[in-house]
Amino acid sequence: MISPSGRPRVLVVGGCGGLVGRAFLPEFANDWQIRSVHRHPVASEAPRGVEWVAQDATQVADWAPLLREVDVVVTLAWYRQGPARVFAPLAAGLCRLIEAAARANVRRFLHVSVPAAPASLEEGLPYLSYKRVVDRALASSGLPHTTVHPTMLFGPNDRLLTVMLRLMHRYHRFPMFGDGEYHVSPIAVEDLARILRREAAETGTREVVAGGPVRFRYRDLTDRMFRALGRPPRYVRLSPRTSVWVAATLERLGSSLLYAYEVEWLLSDLLGLPPYEGLGRPLTPVEPFLEREAARLGGPATAVRG
Numbered sequence: 001m002i003s004p005s006g007r008p009r010v011l012v013v014g015g016c017g018g019l020v021g022r023a024f025l026p027e028f029a030n031d032w033q034i035r036s037v038h039r040h041p042v043a044s045e046a047p048r049g050v051e052w053v054a055q056d057a058t059q060v061a062d063w064a065p066l067l068r069e070v071d072v073v074v075t076l077a078w079y080r081q082g083p084a085r086v087f088a089p090l091a092a093g094l095c096r097l098i099e100a101a102a103r104a105n106v107r108r109f110l111h112v113s114v115p116a117a118p119a120s121l122e123e124g125l126p127y128l129s130y131k132r133v134v135d136r137a138l139a140s141s142g143l144p145h146t147t148v149h150p151t152m153l154f155g156p157n158d159r160l161l162t163v164m165l166r167l168m169h170r171y172h173r174f175p176m177f178g179d180g181e182y183h184v185s186p187i188a189v190e191d192l193a194r195i196l197r198r199e200a201a202e203t204g205t206r207e208v209v210a211g212g213p214v215r216f217r218y219r220d221l222t223d224r225m226f227r228a229l230g231r232p233p234r235y236v237r238l239s240p241r242t243s244v245w246v247a248a249t250l251e252r253l254g255s256s257l258l259y260a261y262e263v264e265w266l267l268s269d270l271l272g273l274p275p276y277e278g279l280g281r282p283l284t285p286v287e288p289f290l291e292r293e294a295a296r297l298g299g300p301a302t303a304v305r306g
Contacts, residue, residue, distance in 0.1 A: 009033040009069050010200070013057050013097065014076030016050065017042035019158055019189055020112065021076055025050070027193035037066060038077075058089035063100035072200045073101050074110045078131065080159070081251075081259050087130035095137045102141045108203075109145040110196050111138050115209065116149075117261075118268045125261050139205075146199040148192070150210040151273040154289055155189035161225070161286070162293055163257065169229050169297045176235035177243035177263055180219030183272030185211030188284035195276055211273030213283040218266070224287065228294040240267050 015038025016025040022044065028034060029048040036045055037053045037060075045052055053066060057077050060066070067073070075094055079086055101109055113135050114128070122128050138145055154161045168174050187210055195210055216224075226233040238246060244267075248260040265271065275283055 007031055007033050008071040009035060010072045010074055011035045011037065011066060011070045012074045012076060013037045013094070014078070015039075015042055015052075016045050018076065019153060019155055020192060023155060023189040023193040024074070024076070024196065027190070027197050035066065035070065057093040057097070060093055060096065063097045064104065067100055067104045067106060070104070070106055072108045072110060073097065073106055074112070074196060074200075075134075076112055078112075079127070081127060081256070081261075084126040084130070087126040091130040091133045094134045098134075098137050098141050098143065102143050106143065108200055109138060109141075109143045110199055111135070111145060111147045112192075112196075113147050113149050115151055115273060116270055117265050118270070121261055121264060127261065144204055146202060146206040146208055148195060148199065148208045148210055149273070150187055150192050150195075151212070151271050152184050152186045153189050153192060154186045154286060156293075158189070161186065161290070164222070165225055165229065165290065165293050165297060168226055168231065169294075172231060173234045173236055174222060174226075175243070175246070176219065176222070176237045178238070178240040178267050180217065180222070182218050182267060182269035183215050184218055184221060184266070185213075185215045185272045185275065186221070186286045187212035187276070188286075188289070191276070191279070191283050194279050198279060208276065209273045210276040213275050213285055215272045215274075221286075225290055225294075228287075228290040229297065230294075243267065 010028060010032050012024065012034060015021050015036050025044060025048060034050045035053060036050050037055050037057060039054065039056050041052060077090060077094065098109065114131055117128055122132065135147060138147060152160060164174065192210065199206065199208065223233045243263050244260050247258045247263045250257060251259055
């Protein structure tokens with residue numbers, strides 16, 4: 001269904017203020033009408049003419065009015081950590097959205113999920129177990145859809161690579177979890193937005209894993225991060241068990257710097273996903289991003305020796 005303006009309309013649940021949303025907005029705003037559902041105003045939405053609906057996805061009982069004249073639904077809403085009582089209402093709200101979208105014959109539904117994790121996390125971690133409730137609801141809905149499983153995302157003010165660089169810059173050392181032989185394939189958040197745009201034009205049902213252009217051995221990536229800062233790599237080496245214990249202790253003390261499940265997931269060697277193909281131009285390499293972020297921290301501090 002095309003809106004009266006002649007442009008297709010996308011309903012984005014989770015808003016355009018988070019890491020993915022900030023990349024989603026410029027990718028879609030020029031030729032799509034955006035209806036954005038989230039709790040708090042986002043300054044960047046107003047100049048783009050975004051229709052902001054001040055709603056909490058956990059509280060929407062009837063999605064039908066929000067789905068009027070909507071071509072595509074995109075779900076970005078999720079939390080990074082919390083108990084079951086945090087995730088259960090959000091999963092229920094998104095499942096109600098899926099049911100309403102099916103009744104409204106929405107042309108396409110795009111759902112941003114997460115990669116596969118170790119079985120212990122899939123079964124025992126609310127972050128994952130409730131995400132899979134939503135994944136399964138969409139898979140059985142009959143809606144034409146794409147579920148995207150991106151791996152480690154990077155972009156300005158992300159919660160991972162940017163934080164790691166800041167810690168390296170401040171302390172000149174960094175913890176190495178285990179032997180560092182596991183793999184990661186960071187993907188730019190702008191590339192995820194491009195994937196969503198491409199998938200919006202697809203038909204049928206697709207399950208997509210999305211890695212970046214290079215599958216790094218983790219210790220090679222962290223070495224590159226030190227080099228971007230102009231410092232030789234220096235590590236505090238921790239066994240896998242100690243790594244998880246340290247992260248869990250920080251978590252109990254109220255830190256959101258790193259969660260124990262994130263360390264377990266990293267150590268599982270399940271995050272080195274293959275690159276997404278079909279975007280028409282190459283995926284964004286991580287190295288220029290690391291150099292830009294290092295420059296914002298003051299540039300290379302010393303020449304690397306040895």
